[in-house]
Each structure stands twice: as C-alpha cells, then as structure tokens.
Amino acid sequence: MPNRRNAIYILLSLTLLTGLFTGKAIFFTLAYALGGLLVISYLWAWLSVRWLTIHRKTRSRRAQVGRSLDEVFTVYNHSLLPKLWLEIRDHSTLPGHRASHVVPPLFGRGRYRWYTETPCVVRGEFQLGPIMIKSGDPFGFFTAPRRVSGTERVIIYPQTVPINRFELPLGTLTGGEAQRRRTHYITTNASGVRDYVSGDSFNRIHWPSTARKGRLIVKEFELDPLVDIWIFADFSAASLVEDSSIERVGGTGAIIPTSQDIPPSTEEYAVVVAASLTNYFINLERAVGFAAYAPHRAIHQPERGNRQLTRILQTLAVARSLSGYSLAQMLSLETPYFTRGTTLIIVTASLDQSWVTEAQILARRGIRPMGVIIDPHSFGGAQTSDELRGMLQLAKIPSIVIRRNDDLSAALAQRPL
Numbered sequence: 001m002p003n004r005r006n007a008i009y010i011l012l013s014l015t016l017l018t019g020l021f022t023g024k025a026i027f028f029t030l031a032y033a034l035g036g037l038l039v040i041s042y043l044w045a046w047l048s049v050r051w052l053t054i055h056r057k058t059r060s061r062r063a064q065v066g067r068s069l070d071e072v073f074t075v076y077n078h079s080l081l082p083k084l085w086l087e088i089r090d091h092s093t094l095p096g097h098r099a100s101h102v103v104p105p106l107f108g109r110g111r112y113r114w115y116t117e118t119p120c121v122v123r124g125e126f127q128l129g130p131i132m133i134k135s136g137d138p139f140g141f142f143t144a145p146r147r148v149s150g151t152e153r154v155i156i157y158p159q160t161v162p163i164n165r166f167e168l169p170l171g172t173l174t175g176g177e178a179q180r181r182r183t184h185y186i187t188t189n190a191s192g193v194r195d196y197v198s199g200d201s202f203n204r205i206h207w208p209s210t211a212r213k214g215r216l217i218v219k220e221f222e223l224d225p226l227v228d229i230w231i232f233a234d235f236s237a238a239s240l241v242e243d244s245s246i247e248r249v250g251g252t253g254a255i256i257p258t259s260q261d262i263p264p265s266t267e268e269y270a271v272v273v274a275a276s277l278t279n280y281f282i283n284l285e286r287a288v289g290f291a292a293y294a295p296h297r298a299i300h301q302p303e304r305g306n307r308q309l310t311r312i313l314q315t316l317a318v319a320r321s322l323s324g325y326s327l328a329q330m331l332s333l334e335t336p337y338f339t340r341g342t343t344l345i346i347v348t349a350s351l352d353q354s355w356v357t358e359a360q361i362l363a364r365r366g367i368r369p370m371g372v373i374i375d376p377h378s379f380g381g382a383q384t385s386d387e388l389r390g391m392l393q394l395a396k397i398p399s400i401v402i403r404r405n406d407d408l409s410a411a412l413a414q415r416p417l
Contacts, residue, residue: 041137048135049146051079065159080108094126124254157313163280228302234348240321241376266349294319328354340366349374371399378403
C-alpha cells in the first residue's frame with residue numbers, strides 16, 4: 001500500500017510541475033483528480049472501521065487443561081456503506097488461541113459470525129482481548145486501524161488424573177473410608193434402612209419405604225466423618241527442579257508444554273497431584289482443606305462440595321514455585337490451622353530433612369501427616385529421595401514417591417511405606 005500511495009504522490013507532483021511549466025489545463029485537471037482520489041480513499045478507509053460492533057461470547061470463562069475453550073464472534077455493520085474487507089486481529093494472551101480472522105465483504109446492515117475452539121494446554125489466568133480491526137479503501141492506498149479495548153479474564157484449571165484408590169494413614173477419630181460405625185442418633189450420613197423397633201424416634205421413619213413395604217421402616221445412620229483432610233502443596237523456589245528445555249509464557253509464567261504429557265517440572269507434577277487428590281476426596285464427600293504459598297499465602301478451610309474444588313483449582317491454576325519460604329517454615333507457620341485428628345497430605349519435591357522434624361511435631365499433636373514425594377532426581381536433580389524416605393520411615397510417617405513419566409493414577413494408588 002505505501003508503494004501505491006507513493007506512486008500517486010509522484011504522479012501528482014509531476015502533473016503539477018508540468019502544468020506550471022506548460023500552462024496546459026489538462027495537467028492541472030489530472031492533479032486535481034489524483035488529489036481527490038487520495039482524499040476519497042483516505043475517507044473510505046477511515047469509514048470502513050466505523051459503525052462496527054464486535055460481539056465476543058465466551059461460553060465459559062473457566063476451562064481445564066485437556067479441554068477446549070469455545071468462543072463465538074459476531075461482527076455487525078451498522079452503516080449503509082459496505083465493508084469490502086475487515087481484518088480482525090485478536091491480542092489474547094492465551095497460548096494457542098487463534099481467534100484472528102479475515103471477514104469477507106460485509107454489506108450494509110449485515111453481520112458475519114465465526115467460531116473458535118482453542119485446546120487448553122497451559123494452566124493459568126489469561127486475558128482475552130483486546131481486538132484490533134483493520135480495513136482499507138478499494139484502491140489499496142490506505143489502511144485504517146481501530147482498537148477495541150474490551151478485555152475479559154479466563155481461568156484454565158490444571159489437569160487432573162483419575163484416582164481409584166488412595167490409602168490414608170489411620171486417624172484417631174472415626175469416619176470417612178477407614179471406619180464406619182452405626183449410631184443410634186441422627187447424623188447427616190444415612191447408611192440404609194431397617195424395620196421399626198420399639199423405641200425408635202418417629203423422625204427416623206423413611207416414609208417412601210414404609211408406604212412401599214406396608215410396614216414401618218426407619219433409617220440407619222453412621223457416625224459423621226470427623227476427620228478433615230488437608231492438602232499442603234509445596235511451591236518453594238528451593239524445591240523447584242525442571243528440565244532445561246522448558247519454556248514459559250513471558251519467561252516466568254506458565255510452562256508451555258511440547259506434548260500431551262505433563263511438563264517435566266516438579267512444579268507441574270505437584271499441581272497435578274494436588275488437583276487430582278482434591279478432586280478425589282471431594283467426590284468422596286470428604287471435607288478438604290488446602291494450604292500453599294504459591295507464592296502468596298493461600299488457605300482454604302476444610303469444606304465439602306464442588307465450590308471448594310473450584311476454589312482450590314483456581315489457586316493451583318496460578319501457582320508458581322517462587323516462594324522464599326522453605327517447606328519447614330511453611331509447616332511451622334500454618335500449624336495452628338491443623339486440629340487434632342486431621343490428616344495432612346504434604347505434596348513436595350523438597351529433600352530438605354528439616355520439614356520431617358516439623359511433621360514429627362505435628363504427629364505428636366495428634367495430626368496424621370503423609371508425604372507425596374515428587375522425586376527431583378528423576379527431573380535432573382543431583383540428589384535422590386532415598387535418604388529422605390528413610391527418615392520418614394524412621395519417623396513412622398507414610399509416604400509414596402512419584403517420578404517423572406510415572407502413571408500418576410497407579411502411583412497414587414500404591415501402598416504408602
């Protein structure tokens with residue numbers, strides 16, 4: 001386009017100079033015509049990006065690694081002037097997001113729609129938009145940009161793997177999977193029905209079964225699962241070990257995967273393990289709490305339900321191994337939140353043995369710690385986890401080890417040592 005415009009400028013100058021030297025009117029007429037062409041072209045290009053509306057509809061502002069983010073774009077032309085072409089350039093920060101599009105001729109009062117489906121390969125919080133609209137005149141002399149500054153945020157949750165079984169250390173309080181006891185008083189856990197016995201309270205009668213059987217049927221209950229489960233994820237900078245080939249968004253952001261496997265980083269394995277365990281226990285209707293410095297302090301008190309799962313996944317989506325605290329320091333700081341009988345699952349790649357001492361202190365307070373060790377040696381670290389596991393066994397703290405390229409479903413189902 002600049003070359004075409006420069007050619008018109010040269011012709012315009014030549015015709016003006018020739019007209020001045022020869023005095024012939026035809027050269028002035030040509031100069032006026034070329035000048036008018038430039039003015040009309042500029043106005044046309046300017047008008048081509050006006051009276052336009054772009055509607056962007058994101059079906060959900062939350063997605064998960066392994067799924068897709070769907071969007072619908074609609075361009076409306078509110079003027080009678082047709083738009084010969086439109087280039088829509090999207091400046092979203094979501095990796096792999098290709099919403100940019102070239103719109104074909106759009107007539108007056110017309111509209112055009114297109115769809116995008118972006119595979120989510122990176123966890124994190126990203127920005128959708130802004131959008132740049134570009135168009136030009138029919139002769140190709142000018143282009144006019146217009147920026148649509150509207151943006152919105154989208155959260156990509158981390159990947160989770162299915163867990164069929166996860167063996168917890170036995171606690172001092174009843175409940176959950178480990179023990180189930182019948183009780184004579186009403187709790188929130190109905191385990192079954194039986195025939196009415198003299199002395200049973202009327203509010204225990206199960207009326208649908210009574211109507212179906214033709215005799216009084218009452219509900220049986222179990223003790224409430226009093227044991228809370230806390231998941232403590234370690235995102236200390238000192239524990240991070242990752243492959244040298246890893247690339248991150250913006251240099252320090254989320255890891256950009258090169259395959260469908262989990263990126264070779266202890267950070268990513270810790271995120272996937274913590275997210276998978278949270279999903280597993282929430283599906284079992286257990287009360288799950290979460291603690292991490294990721295790098296800012298994030299504490300979620302134990303709760304049940306999908307709302308708690310959403311909170312924890314949102315924290316894990318933006319978690320980075322940037323905390324200056326060691327795991328031992330973090331455990332010491334958060335000790336008051338763990339009540340007696342709590343099961344504490346520590347997900348870490350730290351080989352610093354001082355955190356084992358903190359875990360022993362918690363065990364003496366009636367808390368049941370368990371370690372899920374992400375072996376840093378398998379990611380290129382200098383030390384193995386054998387010595388740490390030996391200390392955990394001496395301290396009678398059960399643990400399992402996860403290595404690079406392990407099948408996480410099978411690794412998490414193994415019996416702790």
